[in-house]
Amino acid sequence: MSKIDPVCGMEVDESTQHKTLYKGKVYYFCTANCKTEFDRDPEGYLKSGPRGMH
Amino acid sequence: MSEKKEKLRIVGMHCATCVNTVTKSIEKVKGINGVSVNLATGYAEVQGDFKLNEVVESVRKAGYDVETQEIKLALNANPEESSRILNSVTVEGVISSHFNPATGVLNLRINPQAVSSKDLVEKLSEYGVTLLNNDKAEVSAIKKDMNSMVYSLIVASLFTALVLFYQYTGNYIYAFVFSIPVIIYSGRRYFKGAFRALRNRTADMDTLVALSAGTAWIYSVIDLANRGEVFFDAASLLVTFVLVGKTLDSYLRYRISYVHVPHFTARLSTGEIVDADQVNVGDIVIVKSGEVIPVDGVVYDGTGEVDESILTGESVPNKKNKGDPATADSYLVNGYLEIYVTRRGGNTYIAQLVQAVNDAGTSSVGLKRTVDRVTAYFTPVIIVIAALTFFVWHMTVPVSEALLFSIAVLASACPCALGLATPLAVLVQVRRLSNKGIIVRRGDALEKARHVKTVIFDKTGTITSGQLRAIPATVVDGSAIAMAAALEGLSSHPVARAISSLSGIKMNVSDFTEFIGEGVMGSVEGHNLLVGKREFIQKNCDKIIDGDIIVCVDGRPMASFFIEDEVRDGVKELIDDLKLNHEVLIATGDSSSFADDLGRNLGVKVLKGLSAQEKAELVKSMENSMFIGDGVNDALAIKQAYVGVSLSSGSDISKQAGDIIVNSPAAIKLLIDGSYKLESRIRENLIWAFGYNAVLVPIAAGILYPAIYLPPQFAALAMSLNSVAVTLWSFFRP
Structure with missing residues (x-):
């Protein structure tokens, strides 16, 4: 099943290794870069949605 | 350099973020005017006045790769x-x-x-x-060149003997005839080389040999016609003697400077003995007591003690049982092993090691570049000295004698030894370190090691053994430990293994999910369980308790652990020693209190809880830093370091990052010592090479005449033996 990367907005497969758990919910990322971005400001990304290229 | 455009294939891009990261990494490189990266095609078009290797390095540092091809000529x-x-x-x-x-x-x-x-x-x-x-082609190309030299030498020796006989019996016509094959056939490589140098508007050793032999021979041919004095003997002997020295030099360098991949035979389980290259991955190879292990693999059956000094530099044998790794070129001291083949031939660790050592000899070190610039002026200066010698002597002696002095000057000067001084020193140091289990992949990294100011170690698996222990810290509910152990049993992470070893109670585990570098999640006996680092639990659990790893059951922390590890042998002494001249740091992803204790015990500052990216940034921010870490997990930091060192795991060398690979952290001391030694050896070789010329050239010019006179042929012999001397000195100096 595919999910949306909360940082760049890409579709990501659930089997990816790049994921994290935040407030009990799993988020999936396309690369380690996007995960690092998310970890820096999770609330920001969840509030304003994917920012595409950053 | 001027503006250029180049297309590169980037490997590993998935999304728009990747495109952005790659673009940014290329834009950082000096001289870049424009970059366009296409995600769909995977190509990057780069424009500007840039160095391609800097672009490739920068892309690699950003975590991507550029398709490249390696060729050998x-x-x-x-x-x-x-x-x-x-x-x-x-x-x-x-x-x-x-x-x-x-x-x-x-x-x-x-x-x-x-x-x-x-x-x-x-x-x-x-x-x-x-x-x-391939490597076989490399060896055969070197051999072919050497054979051609040997033929030239045989021809030169036979005909020179005839030239000498006829010259000294006054039969100058025959002397002329027999000198032709010596000059034209045996001497052709020097004339060809001189012509090539001339076309490139430079001059080298070939120029000097061609000029000296050529002048002597042509002058003799003209004098033969005019019934004057002839030097067919000097011209022929000159070529022969140069060939003697050069053939000996090539032979020595071929024999001792080129490390050969050892060749093995393997005994298959059928009892058949075959060439180790013919074995297939998945075959079983039988090794008996006293035999050398011919392949890389895993012990399938049997036990034995194996001398793995080739891998570790340590000659105390290691005991091997079923499931243990075995490495080609290690030696079964006693026992019997059946080995399941995983790598053979050119892919074995030893073959890769030999390749790395041979390749390291080709890298340019800083000093060599300076020497190369000096060498460019060397030959023209000698030609000027030869001309001056002729004019000065011409005032007091006949033309023919003055000419012999100037020919001797040309023949006596040896730029080759200067060219060899640095690479031979690098080669010898790289090989000596490889015998101690240190693999230098780039000669310049070895040269740089002595300029290192900050030494940064990774912790787990580098200065500690990586055999972690979990010690319960706070226990609210004892069953949480058993549940955590059951959940962690599904992960292969070292921390997970330490926790899972705490309990063997079988439990129902489902919905297991692993968050790399953070923790695990799953359902155990109907409870929602989270086990992970403090930061991870903090984001997802109601409260937090003391400990490195916390177990959260149904949203509440129920148990926690401290994680401990063992410091490797020799680390304390090494760090004490390094601290005398360097700043020493430990950078670790681990955020446990154990890291702090370790830092206190070793007297070193610890920076903990760093991600791979943060480690790399730390390494980059330090002046002349050396980073020592795991070649796979710490690849980013290793690449960013001034000198990147990875700790060998006996796995694929080519897949490990790092200019230098060591077998234990204690080897860092040997490495830095080796770097100082390299520097002094290069200087010694250069002093020798320059000194030899500085003595020989004035003698050849006749400065001590008539007390000491050096005829051109002996000047040539002395010249060609200079490279031999530098080679022997480099290899056999203790």
């Missing part, structure tokens, strides 16, 4: 031509180039989108270039 060239050869391949598409003057092999890394091996072979055609497909 065997050239017939003199050691002092190194810089000219490297200049001629400084063309579009060539990422890096290293020439090993000791073996005549040029290693190139190219961008296959911009240049092909065929283009480069054409570009270097004047050096009689051969494209090498």
